[in-house]
Amino acid sequence: MQWPRAAWRVAEQLRRAAEFAILPVMKLGVVIAALVGLAIATAVVGWIGFGAVYTALKTIGWRGLAFLTVYSALPLALLGAAWWSVGAKPTAGELPTFIWARLARDAGSEMLPFSHLGGFVIGARAAILRGITPTAAYSTTVVDVTTEIIAQLGFTGLGLGLLMMRLGGANASHEGLILAVVVGLGLSAVGSVILILLQRRGGATLDRFASRFLPGAADQTAQVTRALHALYDAPWRIAAGVAFHLLAWTASATGVWLALRLAGLDIGLPAILALEGLVGAAKSAAFIAPMGIGVQEASYAVIGPLFGLGPDLSLALSLLKRGRDLVVGVPALLVWQGLEGARLINREPTLPRA
Numbered sequence: 001m002q003w004p005r006a007a008w009r010v011a012e013q014l015r016r017a018a019e020f021a022i023l024p025v026m027k028l029g030v031v032i033a034a035l036v037g038l039a040i041a042t043a044v045v046g047w048i049g050f051g052a053v054y055t056a057l058k059t060i061g062w063r064g065l066a067f068l069t070v071y072s073a074l075p076l077a078l079l080g081a082a083w084w085s086v087g088a089k090p091t092a093g094e095l096p097t098f099i100w101a102r103l104a105r106d107a108g109s110e111m112l113p114f115s116h117l118g119g120f121v122i123g124a125r126a127a128i129l130r131g132i133t134p135t136a137a138y139s140t141t142v143v144d145v146t147t148e149i150i151a152q153l154g155f156t157g158l159g160l161g162l163l164m165m166r167l168g169g170a171n172a173s174h175e176g177l178i179l180a181v182v183v184g185l186g187l188s189a190v191g192s193v194i195l196i197l198l199q200r201r202g203g204a205t206l207d208r209f210a211s212r213f214l215p216g217a218a219d220q221t222a223q224v225t226r227a228l229h230a231l232y233d234a235p236w237r238i239a240a241g242v243a244f245h246l247l248a249w250t251a252s253a254t255g256v257w258l259a260l261r262l263a264g265l266d267i268g269l270p271a272i273l274a275l276e277g278l279v280g281a282a283k284s285a286a287f288i289a290p291m292g293i294g295v296q297e298a299s300y301a302v303i304g305p306l307f308g309l310g311p312d313l314s315l316a317l318s319l320l321k322r323g324r325d326l327v328v329g330v331p332a333l334l335v336w337q338g339l340e341g342a343r344l345i346n347r348e349p350t351l352p353r354a
Contacts, residue, residue, distance in 0.1 A: 057316045064259040068324045071259075075252040076103055082244030083144040086237045087136060088230055094132070101127035101137075104336045107329035120145060122336065129339045139227035142199060147241030149192050152284055154242070155249050156185055159277025162270050163306065177302075181278065184285055199228050252276065256317065271307035275314075278303050296322075 080099030084090050087098075105123025112118060120141055127137040160181050167178075231237055253276040257269045282299040297318050304314025 055312070057319060059265070059313070060259065060263045060316055060320055064263050065320050065323050065327075067259050067262060068255060068320060069327050071255040072252075072324060072328055075248040075255065076106075078244050078248035078251060079106075082147065082241045082248065083140060085240040085244055086143045086147060086231060087140050088227070097127060097130040097132060100130060101132075103328070103332045107325075107332040107336075110325040111329040111333055125340070126336050129336075129343060135223045135227050138224050139231060142224075142228060143231050143238070144241060146192070146195055146199070147238055148245050149188065149195065149284075150238075151242045151245035151249070152281065153185060153188055153192065154246060155277045156181065156188075156281040159274040159281070160185070162274035163278065166271070166274070166307065181281065184281060188281075188284075196232075199232065249276065249280065256321075259320075260317075265309075265313070267308055271309075275300075275303055275307050275309070 077099055080102040081095065083102055084095050084098035087094070101123045104126035105119045107119075108122035109119030112122075124134075124137040124141045127141075128134055160178070163181075164178065250273065253273045254269065256276060257267065257272040260267050260272070279296065279299040282303075283295055297315060300314040300318040301311045304317070305311055309317070
């Protein structure tokens with residue numbers, strides 16, 4: 001029976017034509033967004049003063065960067081555990097694979113000129129290369145991202161509460177910032193509900209679309225949809241994923257606090273928890289910004305002084321975290337690319353069976 005094979009070829013030709021027409025526009029948009037972000041970051045540094053930022057960097061120093069780099073293994077392990085815990089039948093032997101895949105995902109998001117969506121794809125691919133089935137990799141990625149969004153609501157809420165306590169309530173001079181965070185929390189909550197409903201009830205529509213327009217991918221799409229439903233049928237998995245994310249971000253903020261203490265800066269842990277929660281919310285809201293460039297720097301410079309960190313130290317902390325991401329992320333991406341290259345060399349091109 002030849003028509004399925006012919007349909008697959010037509011779908012593949014349409015996909016390639018769409019890529020030929022759309023990808024250049026998308027790449028141009030990414031380049032423009034990255035340049036705008038870089039301009040914002042440079043303007044923030046210039047506004048604070050290049051000399052002041054350099055002095056602040058020297059205050060924290062290489063020791064702070066080294067500590068942040070080594071310490072990052074703890075929150076990374078917890079983030080990998082969050083992804084692993086939402087799986088249908090997680091086994092201890094799979095945990096290192098999901099930790100590695102989470103490292104690849106974050107490296108792609110922070111180091112490559114993509115949005116966070118590109119990082120999600122890289123993470124799923126990294127899991128597949130280590131033996132996780134495509135269905136499990138894609139379905140758990142979707143659920144893990146959902147639990148991350150839910151956990152972000154709680155962590156940002158904590159940051160908002162600590163900010164209001166520090167300011168003594170809705171301080172008139174900061175009403176705009178507080179209102180923006182509250183509105184952002186509300187929109188994120190609505191978005192989380194819509195996202196879960198789409199995953200729970202939108203699968204049939206997606207299956208029909210794939211069957212009609214992408215017959216070669218219809219079976220894979222149906223398998224992922226069924227896997228998603230099965231994962232959501234066990235609410236404890238969602239709770240575990242949320243809990244691990246909250247633990248990971250708390251551990252990450254604790255690492256920042258310890259690095260500042262090593263540099264002789266006495267900033268309270270609650271202040272750092274609030275700072276990290278609010279900056280994380282700003283980066284999540286601007287998830288389409290490549291590498292979060294500009295957004296992270298501006299957020300630290302604006303929010304840091306509210307918790308006792310001067311704008312120069314706040315920006316220095318942001319740049320040190322960029323340095324840590326570079327030290328950790330570049331080797332991870334090189335390993336991932338090596339694995340992908342080896343797979344392409346060893347794979348023989350095949351067509352789906354008729």
